Amino acid sequence: MTRPETSPSVRLQLGVCDYPEHVPEDRWSAYAQQQRQLGLTYVRIAEFAWGRMEPRSGEYDWAWLDRAVEAYHAAGMRVVLCTPTATPPAWLVRFHPEILPYDAQGRVREFGSRRHYDFASPVYREHSRRITRVMAERYGQHPAVAGWQTDNEFGCHATSRSFGGASAAVFPGWLQQKYGTLEALNEAWGNVFWSMEYTGWDEIRPPHLTVTEPNPSHVLDYARFSSEMIRQFQAEQVAILRELSPGRFITHNFMIFESGFDHYEVARGLDFVTWDNYPTGMLEYFAPPGIREDVKTRYARTGHPDLIAFNHDLYRNLLEGRGALGREGADSPNGFWVMEQQCGQVNWAPYNPLPADGAVQLWTAQAWAHGADVVSYFRWRAATMAQEVMHSGLLRHDETPDRGFAEVQALDLGSFPVGNVPARVALVHDYESLWAYDAQPHNAAATYWQQTVTYYSALRSLGVDVDVISASADLTGYVLVVAPAITLVTAEMASRWTAAAQGGAFLVCGPRTAFRTPGGATWTDGQFGPLSTLVGARLLQYDSLRPGVTQDISGGHTAHTWAESYRLQGAQATHTYQGGPLTGQAAVIRHGNVTVIGASSESLIQDVLRGALQEAQVVTADLPEGVRLSRRAGHTLVQNWTAEPVPWQGRVLPPTSFEVMHDQ
Amino acid sequence: MTRPETSPSVRLQLGVCDYPEHVPEDRWSAYAQQQRQLGLTYVRIAEFAWGRMEPRSGEYDWAWLDRAVEAYHAAGMRVVLCTPTATPPAWLVRFHPEILPYDAQGRVREFGSRRHYDFASPVYREHSRRITRVMAERYGQHPAVAGWQTDNEFGCHATSRSFGGASAAVFPGWLQQKYGTLEALNEAWGNVFWSMEYTGWDEIRPPHLTVTEPNPSHVLDYARFSSEMIRQFQAEQVAILRELSPGRFITHNFMIFESGFDHYEVARGLDFVTWDNYPTGMLEYFAPPGIREDVKTRYARTGHPDLIAFNHDLYRNLLEGRGALGREGADSPNGFWVMEQQCGQVNWAPYNPLPADGAVQLWTAQAWAHGADVVSYFRWRAATMAQEVMHSGLLRHDETPDRGFAEVQALDLGSFPVGNVPARVALVHDYESLWAYDAQPHNAAATYWQQTVTYYSALRSLGVDVDVISASADLTGYVLVVAPAITLVTAEMASRWTAAAQGGAFLVCGPRTAFRTPGGATWTDGQFGPLSTLVGARLLQYDSLRPGVTQDISGGHTAHTWAESYRLQGAQATHTYQGGPLTGQAAVIRHGNVTVIGASSESLIQDVLRGALQEAQVVTADLPEGVRLSRRAGHTLVQNWTAEPVPWQGRVLPPTSFEVMHDQ
Amino acid sequence: MTRPETSPSVRLQLGVCDYPEHVPEDRWSAYAQQQRQLGLTYVRIAEFAWGRMEPRSGEYDWAWLDRAVEAYHAAGMRVVLCTPTATPPAWLVRFHPEILPYDAQGRVREFGSRRHYDFASPVYREHSRRITRVMAERYGQHPAVAGWQTDNEFGCHATSRSFGGASAAVFPGWLQQKYGTLEALNEAWGNVFWSMEYTGWDEIRPPHLTVTEPNPSHVLDYARFSSEMIRQFQAEQVAILRELSPGRFITHNFMIFESGFDHYEVARGLDFVTWDNYPTGMLEYFAPPGIREDVKTRYARTGHPDLIAFNHDLYRNLLEGRGALGREGADSPNGFWVMEQQCGQVNWAPYNPLPADGAVQLWTAQAWAHGADVVSYFRWRAATMAQEVMHSGLLRHDETPDRGFAEVQALDLGSFPVGNVPARVALVHDYESLWAYDAQPHNAAATYWQQTVTYYSALRSLGVDVDVISASADLTGYVLVVAPAITLVTAEMASRWTAAAQGGAFLVCGPRTAFRTPGGATWTDGQFGPLSTLVGARLLQYDSLRPGVTQDISGGHTAHTWAESYRLQGAQATHTYQGGPLTGQAAVIRHGNVTVIGASSESLIQDVLRGALQEAQVVTADLPEGVRLSRRAGHTLVQNWTAEPVPWQGRVLPPTSFEVMHDQ
Ligand SMILES: [Zn+2]
Ligand SMILES: [Zn+2]
Ligand SMILES: [Zn+2]
Incomplete structure (x- = not known):
């Protein structure tokens, strides 16, 4: 669990997610410079831009992306490029409708938003490799390119599993490879129960629409199968990126409490992992059922510290020290990132409150204290079109700086040295x-x-x-x-x-x-x-x-x-x-x-x-409700997540605040 | 309503549901002997074992079942065999997908659990008769075989009606037979309303997916049609069993508050009826909507006495004295059975509490007092695989006796003479x-x-x-x-x-x-x-x-x-x-x-x-909450269903307890 | 907003919805006379009677409808005829299944109730024009026929939009006509977001079953498209009726809070609009989500005055003075109607209470005060068959007058002069x-x-x-x-x-x-x-x-x-x-x-x-809860919608009551 100490000059770095294709080109340079002036180091781009890179099958248009990358480069920003496979374009879907996934109700999930593909589709796999290859060929060695993000948020919108189509077709072969014989499968699943024994591999379907609950062993293997499809899907992209983009990192931005695949397996082969941290949406939408309504109300404007911290502590350890490449060489941070950090209201929960004053700073500090080496805000300017118009960015629709902008500007990054989280x-x-x-x-x-x-x-x-x-x-x-x-x-x-x-x-x-x-x-x-x-x-x-x-x-x-x-x-x-x-x-x-x-x-x-x-001789503290301590690199982050001042150890912690204390 | 008095030596008998195919064969003899030692008389087997009897189309394997039956026989247990038609095997379903039922949303209900068939399917009917015939030919006159259960729990998991496929195809012909002319049907249904009059029999579909509610007369006839399909389905099995298994009883295990078919019609031709009594699941899952949450909480560990008793009183009278054969001849009990009696936690309700101490005895005594002649526990050993691993049995997964075992062991069957329920x-x-x-x-x-x-x-x-x-x-x-x-x-x-x-x-x-x-x-x-x-x-x-x-x-x-x-x-x-x-x-x-x-x-x-x-000169008593009286064969069963002692008529009834009183 | 003053002798008129085909023909004359005696002027008929007018494709049967119209004519009732297109008959649906609509889940919506058609279907459009033409040819100039209602309640049961079939086929062409080029469409929708840009018109589908929410611009255009289909559908009927039924009015009966189409666009070309006013069902079923349970309970027997009034004030102004024809010539009322006025319990809400004593009169008076020139009760006799047997009429099932009948009988129509609503x-x-x-x-x-x-x-x-x-x-x-x-x-x-x-x-x-x-x-x-x-x-x-x-x-x-x-x-x-x-x-x-x-x-x-x-110098009054004022034609209607007497301006307003005050 111990990573090598980094030099004391290495501090938390910041980034932002940006979508140059969403704004007129005359904004690109100014935005990049403004980002740099705000103290941002990284910019993640091209995440959903397949349609602009390849407007028609086999017709590539790189000119715009070349210019966008150069604009960031000129401003001194380091670019994180994404494979755009979360959004196969319409021409691909209509020509190959067999790549569409099926929901648990047996319905085809349609084009018109994102993540409309089946990880098991050999056809889609081929197109995924193709677009990855051409992108990597063009940008893999560009000096501004720091690294790559594969796809976007595997599993989001319940897309880990498809219950028909390609997945249904591939599943029996996967089972055959795992079990060898039907006798072994029937024995392993206990199919003697309710006469569920199979006599041919092609008799087996995804575990859905059964008259009453399906066999849990069937469910479990379908989950394993689906997880393995995701692993393979990403591994294919990673192999191509390794080949064509040497020295650049490869990562993926994982989800809050996503359950649909084995993250340990899927993350293997990445240099480090990142995740997308939306504290208010997490509390409102992704919280485990035990979180009561009064808790949701009390923490509506900050999210709940433990839900956020759990994800930090999960993703910090996801790779378990295996195969870390280092982003920038030996002396640089190797920890996880927050690839998308909420910096204002989100748009996708049932209720989408404004964050409390100070919340963006508190989230950033907490991420640091739990081991993040980079925090990258989502997104630069609020989208003025389509599904996410009501999601905030650092800039408003009208390009004025939003509240989060000011909080980021006021951050003292010197308080956030990188180093180990001393968990015992x-x-x-x-x-x-x-x-x-x-x-x-x-x-x-x-x-x-x-x-x-x-x-x-x-x-x-x-x-x-x-x-x-x-x-x-x-x-x-x-x-x-x-x-x-x-x-x-x-x-x-x-x-x-x-x-x-x-x-x-x-x-x-x-x-x-x-x-x-x-x-x-x-x-x-x-x-x-x-x-x-x-x-x-x-x-x-x-x-x-x-x-x-x-x-x-x-x-x-x-x-x-x-x-x-x-x-x-x-x-x-x-x-x-x-x-x-x-x-x-x-x-x-x-x-x-x-x-x-x-x-x-x-x-x-x-x-x-x-x-x-x-x-076990671990020092404990009975903390007041909403107060939390997190330690990293010889410092302790004291946090007050409540909307009220809280007395603690002889002083008063202001509402929605933190303090970095140098450990004795 | 009066059945002939039985000899005073006839008492309540006990049984158990067992699945030898679920455990290693080296357990069979020991289990059978242990059952007998516990005082059990009947063992119900082969309920879902089609796949093991006929592993491939037309390839029968009776050897294992022969040995299982002999093991029970040797131990002195009386065997109840089941037609295994609740679980058509995979090979049958994949070769004849047209036997699958459709749900009310128009979706095919898939293989992978149980009850995945349409009662109206001529193809499935043929296979139902075939498997019934070969089973009856082999075991119909075996000395250990006391009788037969047809299929299992008609209607369970909303399977009484199929809204497509075979049922949709057969329905118009059934209507033609009923009404003769479309004029008569249109008149009977009032189809002039909203221009719903039909001009061809094949224009008529099941009453589902209509834009707003369907015609209630249409709904009513579809319910009658579906009920009649179940009746025919079972009657075909019964005719074969009568032919090939003379002197054995034929019954079916009906469900709690099942609404999908006319039980009076379907039960005709059986010797007696049985039902499956799961008091805690019944209260949590099957209770009519008027049962409030506080009642569910108060009776969580016993179930509600009146819900259980209603089903007893329903099934006791289902056959209304028509065609009772007698299980064992003139001097034997002819009443209904509880074919599956909960003896620990169930696994299928939203919440599945442990029964209270004494509940298994109380349920058994109540069943007796309401006219049951046999109570058969579900199941011998808790399943170690597949859908029901979290359902209890008399033995735990590890073969130790569970709590219910001890309660059964402690029952004094001598307190439970059979005879009439004196309902006026x-x-x-x-x-x-x-x-x-x-x-x-x-x-x-x-x-x-x-x-x-x-x-x-x-x-x-x-x-x-x-x-x-x-x-x-x-x-x-x-x-x-x-x-x-x-x-x-x-x-x-x-x-x-x-x-x-x-x-x-x-x-x-x-x-x-x-x-x-x-x-x-x-x-x-x-x-x-x-x-x-x-x-x-x-x-x-x-x-x-x-x-x-x-x-x-x-x-x-x-x-x-x-x-x-x-x-x-x-x-x-x-x-x-x-x-x-x-x-x-x-x-x-x-x-x-x-x-x-x-x-x-x-x-x-x-x-x-x-x-x-x-x-009407019926003596009444205003009973305290949770106290109930039930009378049979000259005795009164006083029951306290609450978790507290209750004063009653000068004494205190202990929690979850009963007392058998000899009537004056 | 000002309509010409009418002569003082013009008062509110009443009507009723009747279905002669639902009762034996020997009732027709007596019912018509009884209606006239009750003070009713208008009778709306033939609304869902396509199946009786054209029992088989191309075989018309007008004899019964001729006799029905004559019966009303003889009694002095003015007849409102309906095009019967809300209920295409079974023979048409089965011969042309492509006219069926699809729900948002992608399922065909089946025959067996009403409104089972897709407005965009060219096949159904043709049949709609055909049945309208033959009806208008036969009855368009009959002296008893005062006017026409098109179809019935566009949009009811979520039928404004179909998500497949004909609508899906027609949508791309409609978009092409609107945008000209795909570039323009992609720009307008912001399809660059998530790579949603289209490269062919036929790639575009209805916005449903997408993996996560669809593009709101896509949703918005699908709503506009669907609305335009309804407009076209009705306009085709209107054109035929104008041609063949000169001097008769044409209207449509709109719904409570229906959201599925642009009522302003669809209403264009009508002479006046009508709507269907079901106050108790409206409160229970159609109320906006902000209406709390306690409000629903308090107003359960009257509906909420503001919900009803909103619909009156909406429909009064729907045509905005464009193209009003006048029903009976220059001196007659031109205001909107309530085409269906609840006069007892409805049957389609989760709870269907009896109206309070006086509610039918209060609803009638309120309709008048908000500008209605005709209030037409639904329906004459409660249906004795099919989906609406539990809906009340002025007569009960057994033909006795129900409570609403007595309230209508007691109305003093002289209190209700027509004229302007003086809204500023x-x-x-x-x-x-x-x-x-x-x-x-x-x-x-x-x-x-x-x-x-x-x-x-x-x-x-x-x-x-x-x-x-x-x-x-x-x-x-x-x-x-x-x-x-x-x-x-x-x-x-x-x-x-x-x-x-x-x-x-x-x-x-x-x-x-x-x-x-x-x-x-x-x-x-x-x-x-x-x-x-x-x-x-x-x-x-x-x-x-x-x-x-x-x-x-x-x-x-x-x-x-x-x-x-x-x-x-x-x-x-x-x-x-x-x-x-x-x-x-x-x-x-x-x-x-x-x-x-x-x-x-x-x-x-x-x-x-x-x-x-x-x-703005508008006089205001802070009214007690449930008291409302409405003004028309120089009078003020004071209303108490509560179940209690309410003191107001020195007097006490009885429960569920109104008073017409002559303005000073
Ligand atoms: Zn320090
Ligand atoms: Zn006794
Ligand atoms: Zn007046």
Whole structure:
């Protein structure tokens, strides 16, 4: 998790997303110069410009883009180019309608917005490689070009999976390659249940429009298949860019809480990852279901710090140190970017409030403190046409500087040195568990993200820095490993967790841990399957609580949503259920360094984590509501996310504010 | 309603649903012996096993099933075999995609779960007969085989009706057979309205995707048609089983509050009926809309007694004494079964709580008291794969006995002698009225089931045993007949009700009684059509009340949802409306033995029913909330369905408990 | 806005909708005579009777309709005939399935109810002209025939737009005619955004099933196209009727708050317009989202006066004096009609309450006071078959007079002289703004109708008469012009508004005024585009407030939903924001006679309007909740719409009542 220290002169850098094709050419130079004067370093362009680069099949028009790149170059901006594959043009779609994706209702998803393609389409793959190649040939070695972004926001608008067409055609072959024989597939999926056994590969379809719920193993493999299609799609572009644009970085801008593919797999081969940070839209639109309306109201103008921070901590660790190239050579930052940073109102949530005064600065500072090396604002000037006219930019429609502009201008970048985030706590995150969990939640209020964010938020409320890591990540160096919702556990994971615990790390798991096999079945010896010895217990009961039904726990805690109990086989019960069908049974168990929390209870989770942190000798702080601490490179960022002044440690933190403190 | 007395040694028997194909063969003998030791008599198997019986078209594999049957036989278990037609295998579906059903949105419902067939498909009918025949040929006379279950849960997952494909193709011919001429059909449906008259049979489609609501007569006939397809589908299986499996019973396991077909018609020809009793899922998922959230919360761990009891009382009387064969000869029980009895958490409701301690025993005792002769638990071991991994069984995934196992083990079957349920009150239930009622509810909060269950629950709260009977049932022997929602009344029904009233029976009807003709129109002389003379009144107004708008009634009652008033033509008003547009008009009318209640008001309904019961000399008891009495074979089952102790008649009933009292 | 005075003997006239084909022929004469005796003048017939006029393709049957018309004629009733094109018969649909429309989900909308046709279908257009011609040939000069209604309720059941089939085929050609070149279209729509530029006309589809929201300019043009199809469809019928039925009026019965087409365009060429007034269903089903549940409950039995009045004031001014023919010659009324007036419960809303006692009279009186010259009740006898059996008529199913009959009988038509509505205030309404506004609301609680009705209701609560006028209407004669939601402003509109202000009229605009160009983009110089000089300001910020987040404004007001602020360029701020990101910025601005209100705040809107009215020397009254004043022909109608007596000006207004006062 440790990246080499960079020289003290390396600070956070800023960028912006710009669309020269949206404005008259007479603006290009002036905009580029204005961007540079504002202190911006990077400009991302050409993201959706396929139609202008290739107005008709095989007819390329580079002149305009040449001039645009030169305008940025002349102003000293570093250019990030995008492959424009998120928006195949009309001529391509109408000539090859077979590239269109299908929704879960079996309907073709039409041309007329963006992301209207199926990752599995061999035809679209060919065109994706072609446009990538010609772009890279022309701009791959241009001195202004710093690097590349592939496509845009994989998975956005529920596009990770297509339920027909190309994906439906390719899926059986992928299964055949994975399982070899139908016998193996039928066994792995448990297809004997409900006579679902297949006798020919071409009998298999995407898991949709079934009379009642489809087989979760079928769902799980369709998710894996779809994820692999995305990985292949991007890998093809990356290979071409590597060949034709040496020394330039390649990245992708990932989404908020996107669930449709395995980000760890897809990110492999990138130099670093970026993500698109829209705090107010995130809270309103992407928040896990556990986030109540009053929280949405209270944080409407800033977003919720923990939701944002979770994504920072996820994407900071997405590559896990594999294959980092470095943007500018040895002495330069290698961390993740925020490729699109909200700098005013968004337009796509049900409600789109103005950010609070100071919010743009606070978001920027938080991104820095969680490891971002570049924050790039979306977008330069608000669009005056089409779908996003109501989305803000640094400039308004009429080209006057908007509120975000002034906040960016006032930033002191010298306060933001790059360097390591000193997290000693890891939170384990796994897309396959997510898919399995949400395929059969067993409780309408339970989701993978809700459970995971609850644990994450408890850690943040204790003032602790966290690495969100994959289930296959190395655990070395962490004193506490938290696995809130890892329901799908392999033998390999079990042995790694066991080694970590034996090495002295503390391990805290949530309910349903190791309920499922990798195939999506249950272990025939029950939960915890391969973790049983480590945990020293087996599952006894699990209880799905409707709203209004709760379950008391010793220590004054109350469970909602979920409560499971254990049969002890070496472990000790530290908390037991009181009242109801689980009376007297173990709610929290401890076996050596390993603790399992069986119940959904925010106070219980916080208590257990506080205890584990103290045992692990991690300093904790019980932070006031909305106050957060984040550490990087020897500094601590103190943040007040509320709209009120908050007293803290002998002083008062102003509303929507931050302070960078030099650590002693 | 009276069945012959059985010998006192005949008691409630128990069974279990088992799926040997889901577990390794080395478990079969041990499981069968363990079942027998637990006191179980019956084991239901092969329900969804078509794929294993016929892995490829025409290639049968009986060896495994032979061995499974022998294992149960050796252990002394009596086997119930199922025709496996609820799960046509993939090879059949892909070779004959025309057997797939269509949903109401016009989409094909896909393979990948269960019930993916259209009852009207001649192709599927042929395969249904074929698989039934080969199974019956092989096992029809096996000594271990006690009887047969056809298919599984007709109608589950909204499969009673298919809106395309085979059903769409067969429907016009069915109409031609019914009406003879298009003139007759157009007249019957009132197609002159909106120029809907047909000029060719093939112009007629299922009533779906119309621009606004379809003609209710069209809807009604499509429901009848679909119901008849189910009847024919099963009758074909029954005929084959009768031929090839002499002396064995034939039954079907019906669903909770299933509305999609006429159960009376479909059940004809069975020896007895069974149903699948899932009390917690029923309350959470199948409860009529009138059941409020606080009720769902209060009874989350037991289900609501009246919802369960209604289904018992419905299915006990479904066959109305017609053609009962007797399972084991003259001296054996002939009552209905619970074929699938929840014995732990289910997995298919939005929330799936653990049952309360004692709930499995309480459900079993209640089933007995309402006339069940066999209660068969679902399922032996929790499934370790596919869609139902989170559904409980008597054994857990890891083969340890789950909580339900212990409760079954502790049952004293000697307390549960079989015999008659001494109901003197009948509640009339009619699927055609249900279809007509729900096709045009006129009030979003009004449904047939809600109205029917309200009356039923009022009777149960007065401690009275009830027969739920069909609209065509003989009324002889009942002192009170309650018709809560019989909106579709024929002349034949009118004369039977009149005869009952003349014979001294009291009759209480709800609003909208006899609003419609059998064809789904209104009577041109208005409600009550052919019942007018009996009722001594005609409809004056009907009022559909939104939430928040109520209507006062004399006697301190308040109507919600519905209020209708009457013009008296011989009847007397016993309650009148106060305030609003109905002021001074009759809310409840009485004509001889006949009472009509025009308003939705729980307290009013209870008052009127209490009065009628007292006049009819039926002893009533005002039971505390959650306490219920059920009588059978000279015993009374006192039940406390609440989670608290309840004082009752000088003693305290423990939470979730029952007591069998010998009647004086 | 001024129509010639009519002679004092001309009073409100009444009518009824009747369906002789629904009842036995032996009723026809008696019904007609009973209608005449009730004081009715007009009877509208044959509305959905295509199937009876042409039972098979080309086989006409006029005999029954001849006899029906004669029956009305003999009784002295004046007949309004309808072209029956809202209900193409089954034989036509099955022979020409290409006339069926598609819904927004891409599904064919099926035969089996009504309005199952696509306005753009050339095949259906031909049949529409044919049936219109043969009807007009037969009845066009019949002495009993007073006039014609085209079709029925254009747009009802979301039928204004079809998203496939004929409309999809015709749309590209319509675009080609509008834009000439694809370059012009791509520029107008801003298709450079997201590479949406087209390279062939046939690449363009309806804006549906796109992966995320479609381009609002695409949506806007599809709305214009669909509206034009309706206009053409009707114009073809009108031309035939003009030719063959000289001296008869032609009208159409428009819908409550229908948004799917430009009513001003479609109405052109009619003699007068009519609309269908269902107050209780309107409140329950068609009310803009801002109408809260408690308001729906309080006005459940009368509907809300302002919702009804808005439609009256809209339809009174729909033709704007263009081409009025006069129904019966010079001395007769030329105002709009209520073609269908609810006279009992409806059947199509979620809840369908009985009207309050007096409501039918109150609705009739209100219609008169807002300019209606004829009120025609729907329907004579309640239908005894098909979709509308639960809808009331003046007669019940059993032919007894229903409550509405008695209220109509008791009306004193002499109290209702026809004449002008003396409105000096205009409220500007624009369908293109509606489409643009609702395509991108930016706030889930904001809609065009909600914003427009809020301003209208504020004016009504101040006792002021209002003309709802189109955005292209002449403003001469108005002392106050209110433009609540005119977001799409052309240069022509700007110059007309400027002229009005210069001429002394006061102008009050709501937020988002002139945000968009006519093409649906934003002005590149920002809001207010061409209105900037008149307004003396530019847009600074706009804020979209979620429920629970509010924004304080000076003067004690509070904004919800929306708050926008302005940069002053000559205007003065009369109210400023307090707290939050808009602190200190202008909330309401005034520039000469022009005021812009930037915030959603009922009290603020009422205050500003009250002030503007007083400056414009319009007398205002602060009316109690539910009391309304409406003026016509020298009289004032005082109305109490509440269920309680209300003290007002020294007397008590009884519940659900009105009083006609002769103005001093
Ligand atoms: Zn420092
Ligand atoms: Zn006994
Ligand atoms: Zn007068």
